[in-house]
Amino acid sequence: MQLSKREFLIASAALSLAASLRSANAATAINYWHHFASQSEMAGLAKIIQLFAAANLDVAVTQEGIPNSEYMAKVSSAVVAGGRPDTGMVIAERFADLTAMGALVDISARVNTWAGKANLPDNRWTGMSQDGAIYAVPAYAFVDWMYYRKDYFEEAGLSAPPKTFEEFLVACRKLTDPSKNRYAFGMRGGAGAFKYVIDVMEAFGSPLVKDGQAAIDKPAAVEAITFYADLFRKEKVVPPSAPNDSYRQIMEGFRTGQTAMVWHHTGSLIEISAALKQGEQFSTAPMPAGPKAHIARVAYAGNGIFKEDNVEAAWKWISFWGETDAAIALLEATGYFPASTAALKDERITGNPIYNAATQTLEFGRLPNRFVGAAGWSENVVNPTFQAVLTGQLTPEQAVDRFIEGLEAALR
Known part of the structure; x- marks a missing residue:
């Protein structure tokens, strides 16, 4: 507010x-x-x-x-x-x-x-x-949820917000028009990006920790990172600034009409409502479900x-x-x-x-992951590693290897 x-x-x-x-x-x-x-x-x-x-x-x-x-x-x-x-x-x-x-x-x-x-x-x-x-x-x-521009969805002939990652990608393609500086999704690739990277990995079926030990499923995690990073690298459905965008940038992008969807939580409702009309210009929906799990924190x-x-x-x-x-x-x-x-x-x-x-x-909805060292691993390993994937410095496979190495070190 x-x-x-x-x-x-x-x-x-x-x-x-x-x-x-x-x-x-x-x-x-x-x-x-x-x-x-x-x-x-x-x-x-x-x-x-x-x-x-x-x-x-x-x-x-x-x-x-x-x-x-x-x-x-x-x-x-x-x-x-x-x-x-x-x-x-x-x-x-x-x-x-x-x-x-x-x-x-x-x-x-x-x-x-x-x-x-x-x-x-x-x-x-x-x-x-x-x-x-x-x-x-x-x-x-x-409570994690998705904000979406109801008016943009209507313009694109989309009758409802996406319920799955598959529907999400279809909607992203329809909602993106770079000539109007309009992109489907406000991706958080800067500070705080780790949260959604982890959520997408779990949505593709990869756990993080089991019985106090690192338990990332590499094939599932690679598939997840590839899907998520490709929204920027291949599909071009997120703003070009995504690798550096943190909370303020994704909120500004949504509030000013640059993006049609953004993932965040209930805590940003007041700010968005100050700029856009509830039920007319924007609305809210549960986070879309991944192929293996429906993740929202x-x-x-x-x-x-x-x-x-x-x-x-x-x-x-x-x-x-x-x-x-x-x-x-x-x-x-x-x-x-x-x-x-x-x-x-x-x-x-x-x-x-x-x-x-x-x-x-x-x-x-699920509680956030809880283990000693979780914050340090998320912020100091997951965040910069995913940014490196977006900027082409690492492949998804290399990124997941770093995730696993960092997690094992954090749990020692």
């Missing part, structure tokens, strides 16, 4: 006001580390703090934003040298590393006696639990307790994110989908068809 400077200042003031009100009442003070950064995220956080303050006069929450790229380093330093926060953000992709460093407090006993647990099915807890112990409360999810994010001090107040704060009003406040500000089934039944979701694709994806 693009907020005006005035709206951003109001949101920032709300955060400060909530904290000052709590202090005035001699409330128990706790702090919260997060890596929200955008104006829309800060607006959502401001609303949640306001709602929490109104319901919990005895707790004062002070938020501290940390750049995403620095979050894990700061937590690690706090664990080693002292200075842990009371509470902090926990995302599924980083859960294994957080628990490995001993950053999180076991909250199993509290969760198991909490009424809100009934609204959070077992799959919500998978990315927040380990060895039977629960370390964080799921709050929201990044549902990455739950939540909040955990990082130290035992003020644990009662800390628990009130992290469990509050499971309340329907808190979940909807974040959704309306950011597009981040609620983890709670109670919130999913709210008419603000059920009454808006744009969310249907996300609700469908919850039925088959």
Whole structure:
């Protein structure tokens, strides 16, 4: 969501006001580390703090934003040298590393006696639990889906978005017209490309890890990389800038009409809706299925307790994110989908068809891969290696060999 400077200042003031009100009442003070950064995220956080303050006069929450790229380093330093926060953000992709460093407090006993647990099915807890112990409360999810230009599809005589990779390729060919600087698909080949590379490999039937060991199926992975890279190399259905395009570029391409489809998650809905009309110019659909598997990630994010001090107040704060009003406040500000089934039944979701694709994806979506070293391998091996395929420096076969070598090293 693009907020005006005035709206951003109001949101920032709300955060400060909530904290000052709590202090005035001699409330128990706790702090919260997060890596929200955008104006829309800060607006959502401001609303949640306001709602929490109104319901919990005895707790004062002070938020501290940390750049995403620095979050894990700061937590690690706090664990080693002292200075842990009371509470902090926990995302599924980083859960294994957080628990490995001993950053999180076991909250199993509290969760198991909490009424809100009934609204959070077992799959919500998978990315927040380990060895039977629960370390964080799921709050929201990044649900993968596809945005597509409904008006472009109608112009091309396409009656519906593609449901399979085969249909996706057919649609790509029909939607591309370089003479108009119009391309079918906004491929993310720059920063963050690894996510979709991995998803396509799994959609072609290649696992990553089994029983703690590298398990990439080379023939399936090569087929996957060939298919995905050929959208750029052979089919020419993605913009020429694809090898360097990251989030900002693929979003701009879609918002400005350069591309007809883009893969992302629910978190970008507000931004796109600010530029295009829902249901008229664009709509959403589940990710297309590959030949061997239907892959879409549902990455739950939540909040955990990082130290035992003020644990009662800390628990009130992290469990509050499971309340329907808190979940909807974040959704309306950011597009981040609620983890709670109670919130999913709210008419603000059920009454808006744009969310249907996300609700469908919850039925088959997979959690992100979780293993120690996953982030480093994805960002430092998969990303640059795939870029090298796009630019002709590596073949798909050579790229998969590097994936396997890097994964084996990461798992040692």
